[in-house]
Amino acid sequence: MFTVAALMALGTVIEQGETPDFYFQKYPEENPVLGFFTWRWIFALGFDHMYSSPVFLGTLILLGASLMACTYTTQIPLVKVAKRWSFVHSPVSIRKQEYSDTLPRASIQDLGIILMGAGYEVFLKGPSLYAFKGLAGRFAPIGVHLALLLIMVGGTVSATGSFRGSVNVPQGLNFVIGDVLEPSGFLSTPSETFNTEVHVNRFYMDYYDSGEVSQFHSDLSLFDINGKEIMRKTISVNDPLRYGGITIYQTDWSxxxxxxxxxxxxxxxxxxxxxxxxxxxxxxxxxxxxxxxxxxxxxxxxxxxxxxxxxxxxxxxxxxxxxxxxxxxxxxxxxxxxxxxxxxxxSTGLDLKTDPGVPVVYAGFGFLMLTTCISFLSHTQIWALQDGTTVVVGGKTNRAKADFSDDMDFMLDQVPEIVEPSSSTRPESASG
Structure with a gap:
């Protein structure tokens, strides 16, 4: 993850998608950056198109393989263990837990009722009790890993399967979408939408009271291959046109x-x-x-x-x-x-792009936020054993360990104490 982050930072520093002459002048061999970094490094490693370079994609593949291996070998077995009803039949084992206590005169059934009222799933088997809550906290790390994989898959699809292009069109003229878009990677595949013709009906600007330009608009019409208008929309900055997987942004003017x-x-x-x-x-x-x-x-x-x-x-x-x-x-x-x-x-300046990975990336980030929040839920397990009139209680949790002891003390204080009936001796009466 550190390597991926470092490559992304480097891709921000090094200008992307420029002409070779730009890199020859910006990173010359006569005056290398940091004493060694020249245009030869950029072209050899593909850093002029970082996010589709073999180095970056290879690092993503390694990270994805690592996440899948961790999920399969660590997270899934932990969930399987957590789902089992794990009864303990030895007081010594219970006392070895993170938290343990003894109720001298108590019933394990009463303890079970208190735990159920606190939201625990409770299971009884003879003199043994097992209770847990927050099992979702055990599943959450798997969800986090899957979300990261979704984000990486979406990013890879975007880097290798997108089209991008820019065009400056005077008011009243046309252009064909496919003539503007250029593939970004080996998975980029054109669609029938590329034959769509865009006509700039009108270009106009809004102004502040000071006379400065505040916003610019383009009234666009889309025509199919038969010349039939299929869509019309006035776009502006932050209000693009979307059609058939293609997005047209208002970015500039002249x-x-x-x-x-x-x-x-x-x-x-x-x-x-x-x-x-x-x-x-x-x-x-x-x-x-x-x-x-x-x-x-x-x-x-x-x-x-x-x-x-x-x-x-x-x-x-x-x-x-x-x-x-x-x-x-x-x-x-x-x-x-x-x-x-x-x-x-x-003349309107338009940026066009197709990015099939965006829905996957958005879904990945949404799932990541959800599972990250769920992962903060504590998965808590409690064991208890009835030993005569004594109940031995122990438990552990993977989150909020300091609060766990306070919660356990509060629940155990609510367990009613068993009061043995006092025996009274009646004197025998003499019979005549």
Whole structure:
């Protein structure tokens, strides 16, 4: 388990699924990490795809085999022993238990009634008594092992049988799911759903009062191979679309084009390109040529936008000319050119995946939480023997050992004491 945890931590530190050039630059041989770790180690051990690498999967197999062996050789025999009615016929054996006491004048039947009232299963055989409760606590470790095995099986299926992919689609365009998804392992098998076509009907964003983007949405339609719409949903961050085992997440956005009118002509779609800026802010720009487009000294009007709310325009000399809001239909005159910004066309960033192991992993974690809680229940066993008028009592538990003695003292104090009838001698009367 420590090795699995260490490999998972290493998979978090080492970037996963990058191109070879990325690892050549990040882990060069000239300056190895920790003095020895280079890209050669990463490729040789498969650490660029840690969770489907032979090292990681092999370690999971060893852990699974260890859990199954422990369950078969240790846990199951313990449960079988716990289920047996184990009567003890020797006071010496009872006194060797973790807890033992003696009731000088008591009945083993009365003790049995007290134990039944405390939730124990009680069995009597002649002068011997055996009682237990909390047998589920004995079964719980087996459940914990099975839950861990479920989680590992689900994780292995996810690592070797999934498909993943990302796509950036402008509003109004389509893509086929199978063209985007790539297999993650040797068990990845495509389905008929991969032929489904996704159409981006509309992309739009919500904003805070400060003007910052608060949420972005994509109105998607799914079409089967015959062109029939089979599903439509507007997705957003944390509200994905699920269909046929495929999940489509809203993860990113960009601007793909500006639709403008120029001197009452158009509309024209001007492609927008992302521009590098400091920090994580987004900025997109486009260019509207003015004059002779064959000239080597081509000039034009520049347009910049951070989102779909407003567009900043600059003249041919690069000077600020004004700001216009898309869809406002408010014209602006720059260097004798009349421009109207009709629409800022957004582009939605989508992540797609199929993960057949997720239901198994979720079931495993749910079962693990349940069985872990049950494992804290104490499995308690009590033995008693009637020795004349004396009852010898002993017991043990696998949990809450400090409380067990207090509980036993409390129950034994409730056992009634047998009071022997006093003998009275009547004097004989003289008969005449």
């Amino acid at each position: 601007l793909s084009a500006l639709q403008v009118m120029r001197d009452e002509a158009g509309p024209y779609n001007l492609a927008m390109a992302p521009l590098k800026v400091n920090g994580d802010k987004k900025l997109y720009g486009t260019f509207l040529p003015v004059g002779d487009t064959d000239s080597t000294n081509l000039k034009g009007i520049s347009m910049l936008a951070r989102d779909t709310q407003s567009v900043v325009l600059y003249d041919q000399e690069g000077k600020f000319a004004g700001v216009r809001r898309p869809n406002s239909n408010l014209p602006i005159d720059i260097d004798g050119v009349k421009i109207i910004i009709l629409e800022a066309i957004g």
